Amino acid sequence: MTKSPVAARASILILLAPLFLLASGCGRGGAAAEGNKGGEAAAGRSWNPGAVTEVSGVPAAQVRTAIQQRLGAARPQPINERQWRYAQRLYRRYGQGPLWLGEDGLIEARAAALLKAVVNAHQDALRLDAYPLNDLIRSLGAVKDAQRPTAQQLAEADVVLTAAYAALGEDLLTGQIDPRTISKTWFIDPQEESIDSALTRALREEPLDLSIARMRPQDEDYAALQREMERYRRLAVAGGWPKVPTGRDLKPGDRDSPARLEALRRRLMAEGLLADTARATGVYDARLAGAVAEYQARHSIEADSVLGAGTVASLNVPAANRLWQIAANLERFRWFPRNLGSRYILVNVPAFRLEAFEDGKKALEMKVIVGEEFEGRITPVFSDSMEYAVFRPYWMVTDDIAEKELLPKAAADPGYLEANNYELFEENGKTRVRQKPGPKNSLGLVKYMFPNDYNIYLHDTPQDELFKEDVRAFSHGCIRLERPEQLGAWVLGWPEERVRQAMQQEGADDRRVNLPRKVPVYIAYFTAYMRNGQVRFGNDLYKADDALIRAVARGAEPSADALRAAEQLRRFVAD
Numbered sequence: 001m002t003k004s005p006v007a008a009r010a011s012i013l014i015l016l017a018p019l020f021l022l023a024s025g026c027g028r029g030g031a032a033a034e035g036n037k038g039g040e041a042a043a044g045r046s047w048n049p050g051a052v053t054e055v056s057g058v059p060a061a062q063v064r065t066a067i068q069q070r071l072g073a074a075r076p077q078p079i080n081e082r083q084w085r086y087a088q089r090l091y092r093r094y095g096q097g098p099l100w101l102g103e104d105g106l107i108e109a110r111a112a113a114l115l116k117a118v119v120n121a122h123q124d125a126l127r128l129d130a131y132p133l134n135d136l137i138r139s140l141g142a143v144k145d146a147q148r149p150t151a152q153q154l155a156e157a158d159v160v161l162t163a164a165y166a167a168l169g170e171d172l173l174t175g176q177i178d179p180r181t182i183s184k185t186w187f188i189d190p191q192e193e194s195i196d197s198a199l200t201r202a203l204r205e206e207p208l209d210l211s212i213a214r215m216r217p218q219d220e221d222y223a224a225l226q227r228e229m230e231r232y233r234r235l236a237v238a239g240g241w242p243k244v245p246t247g248r249d250l251k252p253g254d255r256d257s258p259a260r261l262e263a264l265r266r267r268l269m270a271e272g273l274l275a276d277t278a279r280a281t282g283v284y285d286a287r288l289a290g291a292v293a294e295y296q297a298r299h300s301i302e303a304d305s306v307l308g309a310g311t312v313a314s315l316n317v318p319a320a321n322r323l324w325q326i327a328a329n330l331e332r333f334r335w336f337p338r339n340l341g342s343r344y345i346l347v348n349v350p351a352f353r354l355e356a357f358e359d360g361k362k363a364l365e366m367k368v369i370v371g372e373e374f375e376g377r378i379t380p381v382f383s384d385s386m387e388y389a390v391f392r393p394y395w396m397v398t399d400d401i402a403e404k405e406l407l408p409k410a411a412a413d414p415g416y417l418e419a420n421n422y423e424l425f426e427e428n429g430k431t432r433v434r435q436k437p438g439p440k441n442s443l444g445l446v447k448y449m450f451p452n453d454y455n456i457y458l459h460d461t462p463q464d465e466l467f468k469e470d471v472r473a474f475s476h477g478c479i480r481l482e483r484p485e486q487l488g489a490w491v492l493g494w495p496e497e498r499v500r501q502a503m504q505q506e507g508a509d510d511r512r513v514n515l516p517r518k519v520p521v522y523i524a525y526f527t528a529y530m531r532n533g534q535v536r537f538g539n540d541l542y543k544a545d546d547a548l549i550r551a552v553a554r555g556a557e558p559s560a561d562a563l564r565a566a567e568q569l570r571r572f573v574a575d
Contacts, residue, residue, distance in 0.1 A: 047110065049097040056105040058151050064097050066155035076132040079163045085201055086166035087159070093200050098158045104386050106143060106157065110575045113166055113209035115173030119566040119573075123226060124216060125555040126171050133565035135160045140572055165212075169199045171321040172215040176555065182547050187382040188335065188524070191443075198224045217333045221530040225330055228528075228535040232323040233556065238389040240319035241270035250307040252289035257284045266305070267315055268295065288411035299349070299537045302470045320557065321549075322528075323538060327556035329528040336524070337383070345386065345487075347458075347479055349379050350527045350538030352472040354458075354481065356490055364490055367510070369461065369472040369480035373541045376400070377476050379456065381525045385518040386450040386458075389488060391502040392437035394507045395420070395448045398455070399478060402433045437509040445503035446484050448491065458521075460484040460503070479523075491515050 013044035052060045071091060076086040090099065100111050118131050139157040143149045173195055179186040198215060205211040216222070237242065265288060268274035274291040288306040296303040299314050339348070339359070347354045347368060355365045360365045371379035392568050397406060409416045415432070417423070421440045424431055435441050444460020454477070461480040464471060474480075481487055488499035493516055502511070527538045527545055540546075558566075 001378055004272060006463050017121045018488065020188070020319075047102075047206070049099055049109065050095040050494060052097055052102060054103060055098060055154050055393055056149055057102045058149070058154060060097060061103065062151040063154050063158075065153040067091065067098060067159060068096060070152075070155045070159045075137045076160050076163045078130060079145045079167055081288060083167040083170055084163065086170060087162045089196055089202065090162055090199060096202075097247070098154065099203065100158050100161045101154055105149070105154075105382045106140070111140075111161060113207065113212065114168075115569050115573050116171045116209060117212045118164055118168055120431060121171070122524060122555060123230070124172065125229060125552055126168075126176050126559045127552075127555040128562035128566055130176060131164050131167055131172065131553065133162055133339075133569060136164060136567050137565065138198040142281055144572070152364065154297065158417075160350045161310065165203070166199060166404060169197055169202065169212070169215050173198055173211070173338075174335065175331050177548070177551050179332075179335050182551060183381070183525075183544050184195065185380045185544070186335070187376055187380055188522075189338070198389065203442075218338070222330065222333045224478065224530045225326055225333070225357075225535065228530075229326040229330065229556065231342075232319055232326060235319040236323045236557070242523050243314045244312050244539065246309070249286040249309070252284060252286060252305055254284045256280050256284060260289065264288060264315075265293075268292070270319075271295070290519060298534060300470065300539045312525065322537065323556050324549045324553050325545060326535070327552040331548065331552055331555075332524075332526055340522060341456070341520045343517075344522060345458075346524060347379075348524045348526050348529060348538070349381075349533075350525060351529060351536065352538075354479070354487070364486055366486065367467050367472065367482040369466055369474050371477040372473050372474050373543075377478060378542050379475075379477050381453050382452060382454060382456075383520060383522045384450040384452040386448055386491060386515060386521050387518055388449050388512050388514045389492060390447050390449065391511045391513065392445055392505070393441070393443050393459075393508055394437060395441055395443045396539040397435065406433055416489060444480075446488060446499070448484075453553050456523070458484075458487065471539055491519050516533070527560075 017214060033174065033369065049450070054060055054061050055479060065397055071088050073080070079087075091097075100107055100114075118133075118136075119128070121131065122128055122501045135218055137151070139160045146153060171477045179188075202208075202211040202215060242263050244264050245257075247256060250256055258281060260294075261282065261284060265274060265276075265280040268288070268291045270278075273295050276287055282290065284307065286495065292307055292311065293303045293305040295301075296305075296311060301311055301314060342360075343356075344357045345354060345356050347370075349370045352370060354368045356363045368512065371377045389412070406417070406422065421436045421438060422433055425434060426432070429553075435443075437445075439445070440461060441462070445464055446561055447457050447459035449457050458479045458481055463474075463480075466480075467476055467482050485496050485499045485503065488494065488502075489496045490512065502513070525542070525544060527534055527540050554562075
């Protein structure tokens with residue numbers, strides 16, 4: 001008989017329970033902490049692959065020969081060719097000898113640290129079935145059960161452990177999915193060139209469990225999203241939350257079915273937005289309306305307290321979908337460079353927000369307007385370095401915008417160009433359109449340039465009223481700033497008043513001012529992110545979540561088979 005979704009998730013929760021225990025139960029004082037000959041620290045201090053002369057009575061030369069033979073055979077499944085090459089290069093860097101074996105056999109503390117990291121990979125929303133779980137069970141079991149393991153058995157266990165280490169390390173460092181296979185607008189490449197050196201360095205650092213942990217993004221928001229993912233996973237496994245029945249729009253004070261409002265109350269409580277346990281009456285009262293407003297703020301909906309159709313539809317998105325969305329954004333974190341610099345700007349498109357950081361602290365933040373959700377107008381994901389500002393700039397209208405938007409308007413109204421401060425000019429023998437500097441200019445009174453292939457930059461805007469909107473996707477791709485003078489003060493090192501004067505100074509048009517030092521700019525696309533200690537769900541403006549969610553779902557909710565295999569590996573750590 002097929003299990004219901006609730007029953008199936010309940011069985012997965014049972015399988016997950018020992019893995020949660022593994023995450024906390026192998027610390028100080030646990031069996032794994034004691035390890036082989038004094039535990040992780042002792043094993044780490046003595047770890048020297050080149051110094052091993054024999055393993056469990058088998059001459060090291062025989063084990064090395066068996067390892068080379070194994071490395072020349074088929075790779076463990078489901079390890080891919082790239083990860084297999086990382087494993088092979090690790091052996092070359094460490095003298096072709098065993099990496100997980102010592103004189104007495106398996107170096108238990110190091111192996112336990114790796115196995116713990118592998119079976120807990122789902123806490124990073126990494127797919128457990130991407131690692132050679134069954135080969136680990138088989139090869140480690142063979143070594144453990146043999147009275148005197150053979151060189152081939154020892155080599156098999158060592159190589160499979162190294163393959164698992166290389167695969168997990170790569171996934172933590174750059175993600176489990178190639179962003180280029182998922183998104184046509186993501187142009188920040190994972191730092192693949194550093195994987196070999198990172199794997200080599202991490203393998204020799206101690207303690208190994210912390211060394212592996214340092215390969216994941218060391219960002220507070222990443223860790224916070226991990227915690228939120230576990231919370232939503234528990235909600236999903238427990239069956240999610242109640243559906244809110246559709247109905248007419250409700251404003252604070254309106255009356256409606258007590259059953260509908262009770263469902264709303266229980267739905268809000270499930271996500272921690274309402275602590276009051278008193279049952280709902282037939283009135284959409286202040287406590288419900290206030291909780292709905294908070295929900296709206298956290299889910300990028302206009303926070304008007306109105307229980308409208310859009311809010312109800314959002315409330316009825318299953319908990320599993322929110323779990324997958326968080327998992328997708330953990331993967332996006334891993335796609336990002338690890339070192340953004342000591343001073344940088346980050347724009348998160350779905351959050352419509354710019355943040356500037358200095359020495360690890362937020363220096364300023366503001367609302368932004370981003371590209372519309374139409375082909376040719378979206379704001380891509382990329383990074384570059386801001387080099388200069390231009391005060392009172394011309395807007396050099398692109399040929400595409402001129403042909404599709406401005407020239408048809410000018411044909412219909414001969415006075416349109418002059419009325420809107422546009423002029424025609426010759427450039428390289430071609431007639432172009434530009435908008436003259438001044439208050440009517442579409443770029444406002446200043447733009448900040450980080451030259452790039454996408455013709456994207458940050459700029460002022462004369463349409464300040466648009467910042468009152470919650471969903472601010474109105475541009476042709478460039479990013480409009482709520483407070484351009486504040487950003488100018490930060491990047492130029494000027495007082496705000498000096499920036500304001502440069503913006504207002506008539507006659508000083510198209511004036512370029514170089515920054516004292518370049519500032520990295522990162523344009524990001526995170527649809528689940530942290531703000532003020534709370535998880536927020538942004539608008540998936542460009543429908544970039546769907547394909548990524550399909551790819552990460554098995555990491556967010558591991559299969560029962562993968563969890564059973566992980567549970568078997570857990571026993572090697574606990575024994």
